[in-house]
Amino acid sequence: MKNFALIGAAGYIAPRHMKAIKETGNNLVAALDKNDSVGIIDSHFPDADFFTEFERFDRHIDKLRRENNGKQVDYVGICSPNYLHDSHMRFALRAGADAICEKPLVLNPWNIDGLQEIERETGRKVNTILQLRLHPAIIELKAKVAASPADKKFDVDLTYITSRGHWYLQSWKGDDKKSGGISTNIGVHFYDMLHFVFGKLQDNKVHFNSPTKAAGYLEYEKARVRWFLSVDVNDIPAEVRAAGQRTYRAITADGESIEFSDGFTDLHTVSYREILAGRGFGLEENRVAIETVANIRNAPISPLTGDYHPFVT
Ligand code: NAD
Structure with missing residues (x-):
């Protein structure tokens, strides 16, 4: 079973990611959104931690990684607004996870080059939803x-x-x-x-x-x-x-x-x-x-x- 975190958890598309995590037999351990209208989490993962501030989310994900007791995040799902995707993917990779990012991956082609460099540096991968x-x-x-x-x-x-x-x-x-x-x-x-x-x-x-x-x-x-x-x-x-x-x-x-x-x-x-x-x-x-x-x-x-x-x- 893989552990997931989700960024943009209160939005329109996030429940499809929660459903996909559930239907593939995996677990959502933490979620982030600036907006706290996230009651939907209870329908899928009532034990998931939730954060409205990025810094607290980051601290939590880092703690899970360092404790190394099976709760470290393997994948970060990214359902935030488009212009934030590249930043959120960088966070995922640097946190030692692979990213699963919504479309459009980024707004400009040169953003892809920067992300490829981080893939090489971290050995982690960006996956995208091209459904x-x-x-x-x-x-x-x-x-x-x-x-x-x-x-x-x-x-x-x-x-x-x-x-x-x-x-x-x-x-x-x-x-x-x-x-x-x-x-x-x-x-x-x-x-x-x-x-x-x-x-x-x-x-x-x-x-x-x-x-x-x-x-x-x-x-x-x-x-x-x-x-x-x-x-x-x-x-x-x-x-x-x-x-x-x-x-x-x-x-x-x-x-x-x-x-x-x-x-x-x-x-x-x-x-x-x-x-x-x-x-x-x-x-x-x-x-x-x-x-x-x-x-x-x-x-x-x-x-x-x-x-x-x-x-x-
Ligand atoms: P939305 O506005 O409903 O949701 C975006 C969420 O991100 C909101 O809850 C918002 O509070 C949150 N957010 C904003 N800034 C944030 C930040 N800095 N940190 C954390 N959370 C933040 O939009 P949506 O329709 O759910 O779209 C989200 C992404 O999914 C977009 O990239 C969109 O293009 C994509 N999308 C894909 C499909 C598809 O069929 N694959 C369909 C719809 C949307």
Whole structure:
């Protein structure tokens, strides 16, 4: 049984990590969050220690390590806001643990280089949650693409609208410096998946970028991709909205729909299983997606010529 600590334990995604720790037969020994709304811990690990101050958490983790009585932390799960991930990963590695970090791993590619140095210094590893790589529909698509003729390029449309209320722009998620903005915070899942399935990134154009929506064109070895992301409920197609839906997710490759709505939420446990078996996705595997989002954040807006997503007008 491995011991875990969790940073960002009061947030939205933290319970999935707690569930994954439990479902893989392991133990949460300590948790940290600035916010003390963490009653959820009792549903999973009522004996876990909890801290609202980093310094006290650090002292506790260090004490567990020095006592060396089987309670030292083996893994630190990181569910804090995006701009804090690199700092929290450094803490984990220096504390003698491996890290399991949420997406986006970091905001800029050079943060990856710094973390690789610390991996070398400490001999510990950063693992990341790239859950779409573990989705059966995506694995199937990757196999189909791999089996296609070498010069084949798929025409892919990716539309993802996941409505958020007014809170979104008031929270760290609406602050570019903290989340990277919508393409970094939400799009990163998809840019990583596209690279995983379609190979090397060859072109990256941005057609629209605002706090609530973004769109662009990405070209990979094996695909031309028109993408559109939004957190604005008004972008949901009228017939879907009329049915009461607040999320619209569509991916097509050569006009054929790729269905991956089901099973999207249960992949944390699968990710943990893979990590515990030594098959976690490491720092380098995140590089292309992090380069993609950094470019999207800084790119000039391209004119609407050539391939662009039909939702951009
Ligand atoms: P959230 O705002 O609900 O939770 C973040 C938590 O971190 C909050 O409880 C906050 O109090 C805490 N926090 C802030 N600063 C801290 C600090 N210095 N030390 C300790 N705790 C601190 O956000 P969330 O939606 O749970 O997102 C957390 C992370 O998970 C983000 O990186 C996000 O991108 C990622 N995420 C991943 C998925 C996925 O499907 N893999 C889904 C949602 C979010």
